Amino acid sequence: MTIPRTVLAKILFLASFTWTLLLAYLASDGSFYPLGAGMFLAGLYLMLVGLIFFFRGIPQLRRRLLEAAIVVLLFVSFYLFPPLSLAAIPTLFFILLMPLYLGLRHGVFFDILHVALWLMLSAGLGAVLYWPMPKVFWAQVLSAGVSSLTAHYILLKIYPRLRKRQNL
Numbered sequence: 001m002t003i004p005r006t007v008l009a010k011i012l013f014l015a016s017f018t019w020t021l022l023l024a025y026l027a028s029d030g031s032f033y034p035l036g037a038g039m040f041l042a043g044l045y046l047m048l049v050g051l052i053f054f055f056r057g058i059p060q061l062r063r064r065l066l067e068a069a070i071v072v073l074l075f076v077s078f079y080l081f082p083p084l085s086l087a088a089i090p091t092l093f094f095i096l097l098m099p100l101y102l103g104l105r106h107g108v109f110f111d112i113l114h115v116a117l118w119l120m121l122s123a124g125l126g127a128v129l130y131w132p133m134p135k136v137f138w139a140q141v142l143s144a145g146v147s148s149l150t151a152h153y154i155l156l157k158i159y160p161r162l163r164k165r166q167n168l
Helices: 005-026 033-054 061-082 082-105 112-130 137-166
Strands: none
Touching: 005 033, 005 061, 005 137, 033 061, 033 082, 033 137, 061 082, 082 112, 112 137
């Protein structure tokens, strides 16, 4: 018996979201050491991939897990060879932009406007959700995850109709 790909996407999102939220709670001051930073960013990467493909199957799931493991290994290697820490900035771009690229490539997002609307709606909903919460790191992660998934769902329902109406 195999697990459907959409169920795997939901499991990946929920597991990585819980892991990222736990790490954010444990590092309440927001400071991480290299291993913790690698684990947090790998969880963030898997959370974004799971979020974008939440309503579809994740393409090449093993490869995405391998990429997350490489992020952890990269950050752990900062202990052994500190100049390698300069690789952190390109890694952050990879973590943030690769899920968006995969979403565009595999048809989750229709175009760049859809991505921009998703990011703006996520930011707006995140600000509304975060406003009454305590001003700690875990609250930021919680509001970002919930608002991003909500914005993604709203736009997947509304954007195709909007696009047909406006002939975008």
